[in-house]
Amino acid sequence: MELFDLTIHELHDKLSAREVSSVEVTRTMLDRIEAVEPTVGSFITVTPEQALADAETADRRIAAGDANMLTGIPLALKDIFLTEGIRTTCGSRILHNFIPPYSSTSWLNLKERGAVLLGKLNQDEFAMGSSSESSAFGTTRNPWNTAHIPGGSSGGSAAAVAARQAMATLGTDTGGSIRQPSSHCGCVGLKPTYGRVSRYGVIAYASSLDQVGPLTRDVTDCAVMLGAVAGYDPKDSTSVNTPVPDYTASLTGGVKGLKIGLPKEYFITGLDPDVQSAMNRAIETYRGLGAEFVDISLPHTDYAVATYYLIATAEASSNLARYDGVRFGHRSEQAESLIDMMTRSRSEGFGIEVKRRIMLGTYALSSGYYDAYYVKAQKVRTLIMGDFTRAFKGVDVILTPVAPTPAFRIGEKVNDPLQMYLSDIFTIPVNLAGTCAMSVPAGFSGNGLPIGLQLIGKPFGEETILRAAHAFEQATEWHTRRAAI
Amino acid sequence: MKITVAEVEHVARLARLELSAEEKNLFVGQMDAILGYVDKLKGLNTDGVQPTSHAIPVENAFRADRETPSIGVEKALANAPDRAESFYRVPKVIE
Numbered sequence: 001m002e003l004f005d006l007t008i009h010e011l012h013d014k015l016s017a018r019e020v021s022s023v024e025v026t027r028t029m030l031d032r033i034e035a036v037e038p039t040v041g042s043f044i045t046v047t048p049e050q051a052l053a054d055a056e057t058a059d060r061r062i063a064a065g066d067a068n069m070l071t072g073i074p075l076a077l078k079d080i081f082l083t084e085g086i087r088t089t090c091g092s093r094i095l096h097n098f099i100p101p102y103s104s105t106s107w108l109n110l111k112e113r114g115a116v117l118l119g120k121l122n123q124d125e126f127a128m129g130s131s132s133e134s135s136a137f138g139t140t141r142n143p144w145n146t147a148h149i150p151g152g153s154s155g156g157s158a159a160a161v162a163a164r165q166a167m168a169t170l171g172t173d174t175g176g177s178i179r180q181p182s183s184h185c186g187c188v189g190l191k192p193t194y195g196r197v198s199r200y201g202v203i204a205y206a207s208s209l210d211q212v213g214p215l216t217r218d219v220t221d222c223a224v225m226l227g228a229v230a231g232y233d234p235k236d237s238t239s240v241n242t243p244v245p246d247y248t249a250s251l252t253g254g255v256k257g258l259k260i261g262l263p264k265e266y267f268i269t270g271l272d273p274d275v276q277s278a279m280n281r282a283i284e285t286y287r288g289l290g291a292e293f294v295d296i297s298l299p300h301t302d303y304a305v306a307t308y309y310l311i312a313t314a315e316a317s318s319n320l321a322r323y324d325g326v327r328f329g330h331r332s333e334q335a336e337s338l339i340d341m342m343t344r345s346r347s348e349g350f351g352i353e354v355k356r357r358i359m360l361g362t363y364a365l366s367s368g369y370y371d372a373y374y375v376k377a378q379k380v381r382t383l384i385m386g387d388f389t390r391a392f393k394g395v396d397v398i399l400t401p402v403a404p405t406p407a408f409r410i411g412e413k414v415n416d417p418l419q420m421y422l423s424d425i426f427t428i429p430v431n432l433a434g435t436c437a438m439s440v441p442a443g444f445s446g447n448g449l450p451i452g453l454q455l456i457g458k459p460f461g462e463e464t465i466l467r468a469a470h471a472f473e474q475a476t477e478w479h480t481r482r483a484a485i
Numbered sequence: 486m487k488i489t490v491a492e493v494e495h496v497a498r499l500a501r502l503e504l505s506a507e508e509k510n511l512f513v514g515q516m517d518a519i520l521g522y523v524d525k526l527k528g529l530n531t532d533g534v535q536p537t538s539h540a541i542p543v544e545n546a547f548r549a550d551r552e553t554p555s556i557g558v559e560k561a562l563a564n565a566p567d568r569a570e571s572f573y574r575v576p577k578v579i580e
Contacts, residue, residue, distance in 0.1 A: 101560040194540045208539055237546035238539070306523040317500060324501070326573055328564035338578045339501070347503040352511075355502055359493070359512055360519060362500040376526050378536030383529070385537060418518050434540020459541070 004032045004164040005482060008073050008221040011167060015062055015072045022062065022072030026055035026116050029074040033118065033165045036485055041140045042160040044079045045087055046119040054116040061114050069224045069248075071114030076166040078157045079120040080127055081107050081212075082201040086117075090203045091125040091135040091153075094323050094330045094349025104201025105236070106170060106212050106229045113228055118166050121156030125351045126320065127177055127205045129153050130423050133414050134353040141410070142185060143483040144449055148407040151181030157215045158185035162450075162483050168216040168225055172202060174209045175308050176402075176427025182215055182439040183402035183452025186481065188222045188469065189215045193459045194434035195240035197226075198233030206315035207238075209308075209431040218479050219440070219470040223247035226462060242460060250463035251470040256290030258468060261395035265301035266426055272405040278443035278451040279401055285475050286399070291468075294395050298387040303380050304429040309421055310364050310377035311432070317361030323349060356417060381432050388433040388456075397468050398456040400426050402439045406449035426454060435459045440469045441478035450478075487520040488513060 003025050006014070014020045030048050037043060051074065058072035077083065080090050082100035089095045103111075111117070124134040132140045132155025140155045142148040143163040150159040154171030158181035161169055171178040173191035182189025190213045197212040204210060214225030227248065232241040267279070283293065325331035325345030332348050335341030350358070364373040391398060403423060413420040430437045436459070439452035453472075457465035473479050493512050497504050504512065555561075558571045567574040 098564055101556050101563055195543075234548065238541070238543055240541060240543075300529075303526060303529060306526050309519065310523055310526075321501075325566060326575055328566075331566035335576050338575050341576050343501045343503050346501055350502075352508070355504070355508070356512060356515065358500050358502065359496055360516060363488075363492075363496045363516070363520075366496060366499060372527075373523070375536050376531065377523075378538060379531035379534040380526055380529060381537040382534050383531070385540065417515055418522055421519075432540070 003028045006167065007217045008069065008167050008224055011073055012069050016067065022055040022058040022116060023052060025072070026051050026074050029118055029166065036163050036165060039141065039146060039485060040143055040159050040163045040165070041138055042121055042156040042163060042165055043076070043119045044089055044091070044122050044137045044156070047086055047117055050086065051116050051118050058114045058116060068113050070110060070228055072116060073167050074116040074118050075110060076118045076121050076157070076160050076169045077107060078123050078154050078169065078171045080123060080172055080203045081170060082203070083107055083117070083120065086120065088120065088203070089137065090127070091123045091137060092349065092351065092354065093136040094346070096136070096330065098329055102201060105198040105233045106202065109229050121160055121169060123156055124153035125354050126203070126316070127153040127172055127174055128316070128353050128357050130176070130180060130420055131408070131413065132156065133410065134351055136351055139410060142407050142449070143485045144186065145447070147409055148449060149184070149410050151184035151407060153177040154215065155181050158182050158187050158189065161185065161187045161215050161217060163485050164482070168214055168221050170212060170225070170229070171215050172210055172212055173431065174205050174312060175431050176424045178213045178215060179402050179427050179437060179439040179452070179454060180424060184407035184450060186441045186450030186478070186483070187215045187217065188219055188438065188440055188479070189213065190222050190226060190438040190462070191430065191436060192226065192230060192462060193436040195238055196436070196460065196462070197229050198231070198236040198239045200233055200235040204319040206312040207319060208315060209312060219466060219473045220248065220251060222438070223251060223466050245463055247463060247466055250467055253467055254289060255286060255468050255471045258291045258397060259294055259395045260286060260291050261294050261296035261391055261398040263296050263298045263301065263391070263398060263400060265298050266400040270404070271401065274445040275401050275403070275405065275451055279453060282399070282442045282453045282472065285472060289471055289475060296391045296395060296398070298391060298429065300380065300383045300387050301429055304384055304432060305421055305425055307377045307380045307384065307432060308428045309360065310373050311381065313357045313361030314364045314374050315361070317358045317365060320354070320358055353417070384429055385433045388435060392458045396464055400454045400456065402426060402452040402454040406445040406451055430456055436462050436465060438465050438469055440472055442476070443478060486517050488516050
């Protein structure tokens with residue numbers, strides 16, 4: 001076992017016992033990043049000076065007895081989180097030179113606890129994608145098999161955890177962008193309830209769906225990270241002012257008597273056989289631990305992808321109107337008038353997937369189509385939310401696959417956007433409903449690619465899904481496997 | 486076809502995007518396929534269903550009307566592609 005293989009809680013114990021310093025472990029991580037980065041490509045920007053300065057500060061705190069679980073722990077952030085003074089690109093050419101004048105609340109929360117920033121991670125451009133192939137900074141590769149995608153949009157965040165380039169990372173999830181890459185890379189990933197974590201300083205894609213969450217090596221680390229970033233923020237008017245529980249205290253207690261719902265719409269013919277058998281094994285594991293299973297129905301599941309691609313693109317077309325070359329980001333040098341400058345800057349700065357979604361969203365919001373597409377989708381969203389409300393009257397947790405297949409090959413779906421969109425079929429409904437869900441390692445495909453199971457909780461039911469995830473993790477050994485890289 | 490080249494050009498103008506001939510042709514086909522797929526929503530009866538714009542019930546979030554420090558002119562202008570004094574400079578607006 002190398003230092004870079006440790007979880008947050010294992011490293012915390014070593015730092016507390018003074019077996020290792022944060023500077024030593026940070027140097028190890030920077031060497032590790034340099035060694036595997038040519039193969040994986042998780043990072044857009046590595047910040048060695050920042051990391052070593054953070055580590056020195058953390059070592060002084062540890063020496064002074066002022067440490068917590070995250071003091072001195074090397075982490076990395078999806079490049080969607082604003083970091084004051086450190087370039088933040090959101091995977092886009094239009095922000096290739098953007099140095100934020102302030103930091104996201106999520107990063108400040110980690111920084112205050114003494115975390116060490118290793119760098120900024122690759123992602124699909126503006127978080128639009130399921131494979132990390134739409135980044136303007138190259139494609140990240142899956143550490144378990146580099147011919148395959150790591151998932152997306154938080155592909156760099158998942159790959160960096162799986163390749164042991166960071167102890168844990170933060171990502172964002174608008175339609176599955178934490179859970180799907182976690183499933184594909186064998187990480188634990190949690191999308192909190194909408195409003196649980198501040199979105200301040202997180203570059204917006206679809207504001208009614210975006211949510212920040214952790215990607216980690218195990219469930220305990222996930223609880224630690226969630227506890228650090230959760231909470232009310234006066235700077236985000238949609239963050240919810242309810243107390244943050246001690247998530248690490250909620251892990252124990254097991255699942256005896258827990259009612260787990262199995263929605264028939266998620267166990268469809270055409271589900272990859274390896275995914276199906278991983279789910280069957282997981283159900284048997286939970287039965288053995290004393291959980292009870294209930295067959296349920298989420299009848300509007302089949303409408304979720306269509307609903308999502310109208311609502312998310314409409315919100316995106318509005319949010320991305322700010323990239324006009326006036327105040328920051330790329331400005332075209334060809335322009336002769338103001339409108340010409342805006343049009344050229346956007347056309348040169350955005351990649352093809354971002355343009356496609358802006359076009360779809362603008363179309364859905366345009367005169368003559370607004371009611372037929374956008375308002376219709378908002379009404380179907382109400383029906384999808386109702387599915388979950390009804391289901392949770394009879395169950396505590398819902399268990400499903402995260403994705404219908406293991407990670408697909410790089411290039412496989414890049415020319416067929418509709419097929420790419422359909423790979424998010426099991427994660428999208430949770431974002432529309434606004435509730436919480438996580439991906440937990442649950443096995444491997446025949447060719448050695450990780451498979452995740454999804455645990456969906458009630459709104460603000462993070463403690464229950466973490467407890468169910470922890471019970472599963474203690475009963476299995478999937479989370480102990482490491483990609484051979 | 487659900488969408489024509491002329492409509493793609495119209496939407497691109499609304500979105501302040503200038504598409505190449507290749508991009509236009511690509512988007513006509515792809516948007517046609519995606520709009521064909523989302524048409525499945527039309528088969529679902531939503532009479533009397535309220536639209537949801539937000540997953541959690543939130544009211545207007547007000548704060549006290551008090552001045553607080555902001556980031557200041559120099560920081561705000563630090564990323565400006567072009568500036569003059571304390572202003573962003575842009576190409577001429579009126580012909």
